[in-house]
Amino acid sequence: xxxxxxxxxxxxxxxxxxxxxxxxxxxxxxxxxxxxxxxxxxxxxxxxxxxxxxxxxxxxxxxxxxxxxxxxxxxxxxxxxxxxxxxxxxxxxxxxxxxxxxxxxxxxxxxxxxx
Amino acid sequence: xxxxxxxxxxxxxxxxxxxxxxxxxxxxxxxxxxxxxxxxxxxxxxxxxxxxxxxxxxxxxxxxxxxxxxxxxxxxxxxxxxxxxxxxxxxxxxxxxxxxxxxxxxxxxxxxxx
Numbered sequence: 001x002x003x004x005x006x007x008x009x010x011x012x013x014x015x016x017x018x019x020x021x022x023x024x025x026x027x028x029x030x031x032x033x034x035x036x037x038x039x040x041x042x043x044x045x046x047x048x049x050x051x052x053x054x055x056x057x058x059x060x061x062x063x064x065x066x067x068x069x070x071x072x073x074x075x076x077x078x079x080x081x082x083x084x085x086x087x088x089x090x091x092x093x094x095x096x097x098x099x100x101x102x103x104x105x106x107x108x109x110x111x112x113x114x115x
Numbered sequence: 116x117x118x119x120x121x122x123x124x125x126x127x128x129x130x131x132x133x134x135x136x137x138x139x140x141x142x143x144x145x146x147x148x149x150x151x152x153x154x155x156x157x158x159x160x161x162x163x164x165x166x167x168x169x170x171x172x173x174x175x176x177x178x179x180x181x182x183x184x185x186x187x188x189x190x191x192x193x194x195x196x197x198x199x200x201x202x203x204x205x206x207x208x209x210x211x212x213x214x215x216x217x218x219x220x221x222x223x224x225x226x227x228x229x
Contacts, residue, residue, distance in 0.1 A: 004157075006157075009155070042222070043203070043222055043223040044220065044222050044223075045205065045207075045220035047217055047218075050217075091157060091158065095218075101146060101165075101209065101211070102160050102163055102173065103148075103158075103160075103207075103218055104160075105150075105157040105158040105159075106157050107155055107156060107157040108155075
């Protein structure tokens with residue numbers, strides 16, 4: 001079974017600075033998808049960024065980018081120019097290509113933005 | 116916009132009560148999921164369904180059952196609620212395709228069992 005680990009329960013960053021959230025995963029599959037989801041206080045889960053395992057190029061979405069290291073099974077999220085609205089719980093998630101297509105989540109990292 | 120609606124945002128139930136959590140999606144998605152969210156544990160899958168009347172156990176199905184009589188509706192049932200089922204419950208849906216399509220979430224249902 002696949003597992004996802006987020007070793008940082010909480011992180012904080014000054015507004016306008018850069019922060020990196022860590023995620024590692026364990027799988028025997030060669031093809032899969034990885035995601036970062038954001039959950040603000042409203043509790044609505046929002047997809048931040050997605051990475052296909054077969055793509056070597058790291059995904060980027062505006063101020064959000066990932067560092068995908070397939071051999072190391074690492075998938076970190078970098079947030080540049082942090083804004084107050086980035087404050088939220090961030091979840092890393094894994095999804096198989098085949099089968100049930102369910103998401104396997106990490107424990108989450110609570111990100112605080114200091115003004 | 117895709118909408119996943121959980122009809123009850125906040126519920127307080129007594130131990131032993133039968134509890135129904137309802138979820139409706141409006142995008143004709145084949146897949147529907149129920150997750151439970153607890154601090155320090157992230158989201159854990161309770162049950163999922165990939166078609167009407169089809170269901171599969173997730174990682175923590177004990178104490179729960181589900182019903183999917185119509186494609187757009189997926190219900191989570193707690194047959195006899197217990198205090199350790201106090202939690203946040205999230206419903207989600209997605210298309211059944213092999214690409215990395217997005218899973219859409221509802222806003223969550225806070226359940227307190229007293």
